[in-house]
Amino acid sequence: MVDDDVDLVEMCRAVLEHRGHEVASAYSAAEARRALEAGLPDIVILDVMMESETAGFELAREIHRNHPNLPAIMLSGIHAATGVPYRFEPDEDWLPIATFFDKPVPPARLADEIEAILGS
Amino acid sequence: MDTLKVLVVDDEPGMRRGVARALDSYRFALPDLNGEVAFGVETAETGEEAIGMIAQAPPDILLLDHKLPEMSGLDVLEHVSSLPGAGASMLTIMITAYASLETAVSAIKRGAYDFLAKPFTPEELKSTVRKAAQSLILARQARKLAQEKRQVRFQFISVLAHELKAPLTAIEGYLHIVRDRAAGDDQATYDHMLERSLIRAEYMRKMIADLLDLTRIESGTKRRELCAVDLCETARWAIDITAVEAGKRRIRIELHAGAPVVMEADRGEMEIIFNNLVSNAVKYNRDGGRVDVTVRAEGDGAVITVADTGIGMTEEEADRLFAEFVRIRNEKTRNILGSGLGLSIVKKLALLYGGDVTVTSAPGVGSKFTVELARAPQGEPTQPQEPRLRRLEAARPDAPGGKEQ
Numbered sequence: 001m002v003d004d005d006v007d008l009v010e011m012c013r014a015v016l017e018h019r020g021h022e023v024a025s026a027y028s029a030a031e032a033r034r035a036l037e038a039g040l041p042d043i044v045i046l047d048v049m050m051e052s053e054t055a056g057f058e059l060a061r062e063i064h065r066n067h068p069n070l071p072a073i074m075l076s077g078i079h080a081a082t083g084v085p086y087r088f089e090p091d092e093d094w095l096p097i098a099t100f101f102d103k104p105v106p107p108a109r110l111a112d113e114i115e116a117i118l119g120s
Numbered sequence: 121m122d123t124l125k126v127l128v129v130d131d132e133p134g135m136r137r138g139v140a141r142a143l144d145s146y147r148f149a150l151p152d153l154n155g156e157v158a159f160g161v162e163t164a165e166t167g168e169e170a171i172g173m174i175a176q177a178p179p180d181i182l183l184l185d186h187k188l189p190e191m192s193g194l195d196v197l198e199h200v201s202s203l204p205g206a207g208a209s210m211l212t213i214m215i216t217a218y219a220s221l222e223t224a225v226s227a228i229k230r231g232a233y234d235f236l237a238k239p240f241t242p243e244e245l246k247s248t249v250r251k252a253a254q255s256l257i258l259a260r261q262a263r264k265l266a267q268e269k270r271q272v273r274f275q276f277i278s279v280l281a282h283e284l285k286a287p288l289t290a291i292e293g294y295l296h297i298v299r300d301r302a303a304g305d306d307q308a309t310y311d312h313m314l315e316r317s318l319i320r321a322e323y324m325r326k327m328i329a330d331l332l333d334l335t336r337i338e339s340g341t342k343r344r345e346l347c348a349v350d351l352c353e354t355a356r357w358a359i360d361i362t363a364v365e366a367g368k369r370r371i372r373i374e375l376h377a378g379a380p381v382v383m384e385a386d387r388g389e390m391e392i393i394f395n396n397l398v399s400n401a402v403k404y405n406r407d408g409g410r411v412d413v414t415v416r417a418e419g420d421g422a423v424i425t426v427a428d429t430g431i432g433m434t435e436e437e438a439d440r441l442f443a444e445f446v447r448i449r450n451e452k453t454r455n456i457l458g459s460g461l462g463l464s465i466v467k468k469l470a471l472l473y474g475g476d477v478t479v480t481s482a483p484g485v486g487s488k489f490t491v492e493l494a495r496a497p498q499g500e501p502t503q504p505q506e507p508r509l510r511r512l513e514a515a516r517p518d519a520p521g522g523k524e525q
Contacts, residue, residue, distance in 0.1 A: 006454060007290035007316055014303035014313070027454050051450075081282055104289045108302050 001025050002032040002059065003047040003075065008103075012045070015107035021114070029055040036063070040070060043114055048076035048088075057095065064096035071117050072096075073110070077103040121147075123158045124253055127179035129170040129196065130215065131188055136163040139183060142242040148250055150257060157253050167191030171199055178203075178210050181252050183236075186216040186223060194230060201231030211252045279445045283327065283460060287320040319457065327459035333392060334444075334461055337468050346496050349387050350380040351394075351415045351422050358394035359413065366402045366411070373398065373411040381417045384496040389469050393424070396462040397489050401428035403456055404487070420495045421475065427488035432481045441479060442467040472497045 003009050004027050013023040024041060026032035028051050032044075044063060048056035060072055074097045079087065090097045098117050101110070128139045140161040147156045162179065164170040167188050174182070182200065186193040197212055214227035214235040224235045233255065236248050294313040296302070303309045352375065359373045366373055394413075401411040409429035416423050431452040433441070440446050445460040447453070463477070466489075470477045474494030481487035 004454065005286070005290070007320065008293065010316065011290075011293045011297055011313065014309050015297060018302065018304040104293060106296060107293070108300070 001045040002027075002029065002050070002056070003045070004028060004050045005047070008075075012107045012110060016111055016114070019111050019115075021111075029059040032059060033062075036067075040067060042070075042118055044070060044072040045110065045114070046072060046074055048074060048078045049081065053082075060095060060097050071098045073099045073101065073113060073117070075101045075103055075105055075110070121156045121158055122257065123160050124180040124256070125177075126159050126161045126181045126183060126249065127164060127170060127173060128161060128183045129164045129167065129188065129193070130183075130185040131165055132185075135185070135215075136165075138242075139163075139245060142245050143249060146246050146249075148253075150254060157257065159249070159253075167193070167196040170196055174200060174203075174210075180210060180256055181249060182210055182212040183249075184212055184214055184232075186214055186227070194226065197227060197230045197232055211256050213248055213252055276444065280331070283445055284324065287324040287327075290320045291317045323457040323459065327461065330459040330461040330465060334465050334468070337389075337465065337472070344386045344389070344497060346384050346386055348382050349385045349390050350382050351385075351390060351424065352377040352380050354387070354390045354394050355398075355413050355415050355424070357391065358398040361395070362398050362402050365399070369402070369405070370408045371402055371405050371411060372409075373402070373413065376412060376414045377416070381415045381422050383417070383420065383422050383493065385473070385493070386496075389472075393466050393469055393491060396466050397424070397426040397491070400458075400462060401426050401430065401487075401489075403458065404428065404453070405430035409486075418492070421473065421493040424491040424493070425488060427486060429486040432483045432485050432487050434481075434483055438479050438481050438487075442477065466491065 001009050001012055001023055002025075006027070009025045009027070013025065016023050024035060026035045029046075030051065032046070036044075046056045046059060048054065050056060052058075056074060056076065060074060063070055063072055074088075074095075076088070078084070079102055088095060088100055090100055099113055101113070126139075126143055128136050130136050130139075140163060143159040143161050147158045149156050159181075162173065164173055168191055170182075170184070171191075173179075184193045184196055188196070193214060193216075197214065200210065200212065211233040212227075212231065214224070214232045215238060216223045216227070216235055217238045227235055233252050234248055236245065240248075294317045298310050298313055301310075303313075355375050355377065359375060362373065398411065398413065405411065405428045411429075412425075412427045414423075414425045433448055437448045441448070442463050444464045446464075447458055447460040467477050470491050470493065473496065475492035477489060477491045479487055479489050
């Protein structure tokens, strides 16, 4: 899970661990890159606005390029924070992720989505 | 040079030519504007023709004859007054053959800015047009200023809303999990979540308190009670209230001051300065670090320094530190909460006291903040006024008391 919001990571971790998953955390895209070099998870959950406004977008493309079979779910407040007039949606070239969620996402809903993606 | 477009609507060819001749070469300087105002004149014979021209490209000033064939001047006036945004973009001067009060009043009531009674001399024409031009330019400047102010305010409110939403989102998230027992049976997990919720709520409260301080200082509505304040005593007070937090992390705070440093100031404002600097020095320190506070007199004022042995920051980070809602976000500050307003409040206060706040810092070594206070703010805080807006009111002929000023 890659997000600079300590509390969001905490609450997702608690719920996901309770549902039997293991959670490793990174609080920036840079930290996530180091963690991914050390070993691959089954799925990546990532934020967008971290050390830069678009750090998560860049990370998502990088992950897709280097590990095409590693799915990613994006959680972001970018629609509300920037008021962009269109929606970011998963897109093979531009935004290669499985799902885009607007924050806040109930951790249980996130867990459902993770299980749906990994189960399929 | 600003060239204002004047449209003259009159069925007498002599009148149209006369006005054009008088205004074409006329220029005047506006005191607030760097440069001159000139006029470009266009003419129309009838009301219908004028309305067509206005629809194509509205003039800045409309010189409108009252007595036109077919459509009257008042009908044209009524039409242009109903156009969206007409008032601020175009001013109408009614030309009337009967210098009767009734005609003038009905024209002004329908949105005319002024009137000119026939026959008039070129000087009377210039003087009336000049008054309208000044009013128009000042109104445009005032509108531009108001727009800029609205923009700044809008940005501030957007950021504020975002900053207030963040802790609420965290608190709500935790409470949902606790309510639904979504994280298993271990009570310790829930205790931790409740603890985090309380911490986020506390910082939200602090942010609101800071915001109120900032608003009071900026609006000038805060009543300032000036008295002789010993800044060493205020420093000790700030150190005392930070002692528990510092003790938990084995951070030593030392005050280096000799004799009392007394200056005329508002005690509450001095407390805000010391409290922000000392609590930051602890918050951004390393465990086992130290904080050194110095206070010394200088002239009628004082110089305060607060140095820490904390995480420090880069030059680029230090540059934007005193702006509102700026919080340095990196791996080292991830777990440190704050309102993002404290230092911008310190800066505003330092400026009010004729001084400033500066910082020197090195990443991993520490930061040193220096606050210089020259003297107590002069006079009672007053509401910032818009001199141009007031002058505009005075320039309008229908403004109450406008003519006397």
